[in-house]
Amino acid sequence: MTASLATLSLPNPVLTASGCAAAGRELHQFFDVAALGAVVTKSIMTRPRSGRATPRMAETPSGMLNSIGLQGPGIDSFIENDLAWLAAHGARTVVSIAGGHTDEYVEITRKLNGNAAVSMLEVNISCPNVESRGQVFACDVHASSRVIGAVRRAADPALPVFAKLSPDVTDITLIARACADAGADGFSLINTLLGMVIDTDTMAPALGGVTGGLSGPAIRPVALRCVWQVHQKLPSYPIIGMGGIRCGLDALQFILAGASAVSVGTAVFGDPSAPVRVLAELEAALDARGFASLAGAVGYAHRAPEHRLGPDAPQAAAS
Ligand code: RRO
Numbered sequence: 001m002t003a004s005l006a007t008l009s010l011p012n013p014v015l016t017a018s019g020c021a022a023a024g025r026e027l028h029q030f031f032d033v034a035a036l037g038a039v040v041t042k043s044i045m046t047r048p049r050s051g052r053a054t055p056r057m058a059e060t061p062s063g064m065l066n067s068i069g070l071q072g073p074g075i076d077s078f079i080e081n082d083l084a085w086l087a088a089h090g091a092r093t094v095v096s097i098a099g100g101h102t103d104e105y106v107e108i109t110r111k112l113n114g115n116a117a118v119s120m121l122e123v124n125i126s127c128p129n130v131e132s133r134g135q136v137f138a139c140d141v142h143a144s145s146r147v148i149g150a151v152r153r154a155a156d157p158a159l160p161v162f163a164k165l166s167p168d169v170t171d172i173t174l175i176a177r178a179c180a181d182a183g184a185d186g187f188s189l190i191n192t193l194l195g196m197v198i199d200t201d202t203m204a205p206a207l208g209g210v211t212g213g214l215s216g217p218a219i220r221p222v223a224l225r226c227v228w229q230v231h232q233k234l235p236s237y238p239i240i241g242m243g244g245i246r247c248g249l250d251a252l253q254f255i256l257a258g259a260s261a262v263s264v265g266t267a268v269f270g271d272p273s274a275p276v277r278v279l280a281e282l283e284a285a286l287d288a289r290g291f292a293s294l295a296g297a298v299g300y301a302h303r304a305p306e307h308r309l310g311p312d313a314p315q316a317a318a319s
Helices: 075-088 102-112 141-154 172-181 218-234 248-258 273-288
Strands: 001-003 008-010 014-016 057-060 064-067 095-099 118-124 161-165 186-189 193-195 212-215 239-242 259-262
Touching: 001 212, 008 118, 008 193, 008 218, 014 057, 014 273, 057 212, 064 218, 075 102, 095 102, 102 141, 118 141, 141 161, 141 172, 161 172, 161 248, 172 218, 212 218, 218 239, 239 248, 248 259, 248 273, 259 273
Parallel strands: 014 259, 095 118, 118 161, 161 186, 186 239, 239 259
Antiparallel strands: 001 008, 057 064, 064 212, 193 212
8 A cells, every 4th residue: 555656755655735734633533643645734834823713614415625724833833843743743744834935935944854754845835725825836837837946945855745736727737837847746636615604584695705715525636637638648756645635445546547546635624533434445445456565556447458357357357
């Protein structure tokens, strides 16, 4: 079940999704956070931030809308309290970083350099809940390239830098290509889709922030399509796939589409143990299909029919 993410090797491919489990403490009541491939922390900015107006969450069919607005303690407190707690509990940590402008990403990156508790940087250039759509860097090739290039140059060379992209674009592969050219080592796909709900009693938007990010099973086909397209265009770049994963077979779809690992997010709100359950179910599903290793299944669905093997010849499928 070893997962390869550029220079980072994880013991298994199931991670939390940024924003759904803060820095892992709450989940640790339900399972050992060190059992996961890694914990992906809530996107952090330079200074403490209170976030958007309430209400911040709304239910939708098969999904959830959030409008948190990057609430967080700021990078210094995060390093001192959250990162230290994760390291003390043996968790591998992917730190999600966010910024209002390129310099803020660079400042955060420099503060994390040299910290042995950090396994990877996930550069969140796709938060939908910002004041201006112009700040959704991942909706523009030049802005994406600028941020990812600056972080890549500022970060420890050994630290993998993954770009977290938005599905709210016409062609996600153009953004992925720009990030790859700027030095991204891989991709986290996908962030939430921008949506909204109107409360028919108050006849006003249900969220204080009016619009919010849609997550959960409703977005799984969109997320899977993004992983498929990016893997097809950039097959040598590792992908962490996410979007509505609730069980091992959901995770398997992402692996077959080209993801080398998966993040479990919204599912933890209803089932806090979902990440470890998904891991066990994924392992069983790979085994049942005869894959000798996770790596043999990554991108398997892209194989031409003549190279695809039926369940009668499973061991060959894993090679
Ligand atoms: O904090 C948020 O409101 C938020 C973030 Br940073 C993000 O990347 N995606 C999302 O749905 N919400």
